[in-house]
Amino acid sequence: MPGKKITDHQVQKYKQHHLKLSQAAAAAKAGISERSARRIEHQEVLPSQRKERAWRTRTDPLASVWDSEVAPLLHTDSALSAVTLLEELQRRYPGDYGAAVLRTLQRRVRQWRALHGPEREVFFAQEHPPGRLGLSDFTVCDELAVVIAGVAFPHRIYQFALAHSGWRHAVVFEGGESFIALSTGLQSALWRLGGVPEEHRTDSLSAAFNNLAEQQELTRRYAALCTHYAMRASRCNPGQSQENGSIESRHDSLKTALDQALRLRGSRCFDDRVGYETLVATIVARLNARVAVRLMVERTMLRALPQRRTAEYEELPARVSKYAIFTVRGAQYSAPSQLIGQRMTVRLYTDHLECWLGDTRVLERARLTHCDGQRHPRDIDYRHLIAALRRKPGAFARSVLRNAMFPRAVYRQTWERLSAQLSEREACRCIVGLLALAADGHEAQLATELEQLIELDQLPDLFALTTLLAPRPGALPDVQIELPDLAGFDALLGASA
Known part of the structure; x- marks a missing residue:
């Protein structure tokens, strides 16, 4: 065959067949051409016994240089x-x-x-005994182009895997690779697994390993986390991702499986985050089904879990300012006016935060992330400020929190139309009245009415909308409550005695 050398086996096979068959048939049986067969007839040695060729068939174009x-x-x-x-x-x-x-x-x-040339790096395949090694890492999943509630959802997936069986656990996170995300994901994986491996390995995660002086707290907290679960912490050398290859390869397989599932689904849009997280959990369960037998062996070698989880939050102090807002990690949140001047302890989780006064939880809010280039993102709940605004409606026009107070886009559009067509005083009174009406439980219904008014190019009539949405005096049923005769209880208790 052109481009392929004839082997000793082919020569011997040809000679065996040629004893009974013609030259053409024997050559076909040996997989060589008739021309090669004729040449073999005149050669006394096998191809492997021939001397190496010492001449060139073509002139060397690089001989002179x-x-x-x-x-x-x-x-x-x-x-x-x-x-x-x-x-x-x-x-x-x-x-x-x-x-x-x-x-x-x-x-x-x-x-x-x-x-x-220089020596090249040699890679050594490793044996992974069951129950010895678990690995953690984060991977960016923006290329999946997931959309939640009409907004792009940039996110990371934390993944934990056992090196021996290949069992994995995945958690979706917004924001960076923080210690809280690592702690939450790792503990979720260990409690789902039902045991603890001997060693936990990561790459040089800043959430776990960092030698900067101002980051020493993170290293201490990660060591405390591993001590709580009796795991030995280790990491691969910086820049040597192949040392963490057992988890890196699983990132590729998980994202490939997710991409295929999204293609099969026909849409990358979800109504809420729960829907997307359910899809991720389904794909992970399918991948784990392939290693169920090996996992049964490895589970028997895992160490027991501690009696409880350790903290999955970070505690930070925060003081509510006179503007009824407090700041946590550069993000601003509103608070009820009763908390102005109070120093709270904020428990910062991966997806929400809790505010505590002593042992009483006074507030819970979704956690903001620094996205879209916002230096100080804001989460302002208009319900916290509406009582003060009703007393000072004129402050709304130039409030620095104004644009963050609108609960929906239609309220912002209504304010723009009011401020363009009415005086500042009248516009402020109207929008504050609308926000007060929304705070009374009519936010969605009022938004529908405002959308219709915008389509009709009409300004809202606060009195008419209040009359429409507020309950009318005769609309509530008259409930009569009859109190029982207490003497009946005495008779009942006497009979039982």
Whole structure:
């Protein structure tokens, strides 16, 4: 066959068949051509016993420059590519070396590196006994292009895997690779698994390992987390991701499976985050089903869990200012006016925060993330400020929190139309009245009415909307409550005695 050398086995097979068959038939049986068969008839040695060819069939196009110019360049820097070397020869000898020389030069450079190049890194395959090693890592999943409630959902997935069985657990997170995210994901995986491996390995996560002076707290907290679960903490060398290859390969397989599931689903849009997290959990369960047998073996080798989880939050102090807002990690949140001046303890979780006064939880809010280039994102609940605004409606027009107070886009559009067509005083009174009506439990219904008014190009009538949405005096049923005769209880208790 063209391009393939005839082997000793083919020669022996041809000779065996040629004792009974014709030359053409024996050659076909051996998988060689008739021309090769005729040549074999005149040769006394097998192909492996022939002397190596010491001559060239074509003139060497690099003979004049290889030893004198190309090889010295490679000795200086072995990382030079054949394309770079060819371009250098073309600059030195215009017109002598065309593009057809590139393939020859690539072959010669590859051969030179094999004989004279530097030593290359050797990778050592590792054995992973059951129950010994668990691995953690985060991976960015923005390329999945997931959309939640009409808004792009940039996120990361934390993944924990057992090196022996390949069992995995995945958790969706917004924001960065924080210690809270690592702690929440790791503990969720261990309690789902029902046991603890001997060693826990990560790459150089800043959430776990960082030598900067201002980050020492993170290292101490990660060590305390591993101590709580009696795990030995380890990490791969910086820049050597192959040392954490057992988890890196699972990132690729998980994201590929998610991408295929989204394609099969026909849409990457979800109504809420729970829907997307349910899809991730389903895909992970399917992948884990493939390793169920190996997991049964490994589970028996895992260590027991502690009696309880450790804290999955970070505690920070925060003081509610006179503007009824407090700041946590650069993000601003509103609070009820009763908390102005109070110093709270904020428990910061991955997706929400809780505010405590002593042992009493006074507030819970969804956690904000620094996205879309916002330096100080704001989460302002208009219900916290509406009572004060009703007393000072004129403050609404130039409030720095104004744009963050609108509960829906239609309220913002209504304010823009009011401020453009009415005086500032009248516009403020109207929008504050509308927000007060929304705070009374009519936010969604009022939003529908405002959308219809915008379509009709009409301004809202606060009195008419209040009359429409507020309960009318006669609308509530008259409930009569009859109190029982207490003497009946005395008779009942006497009978039981």
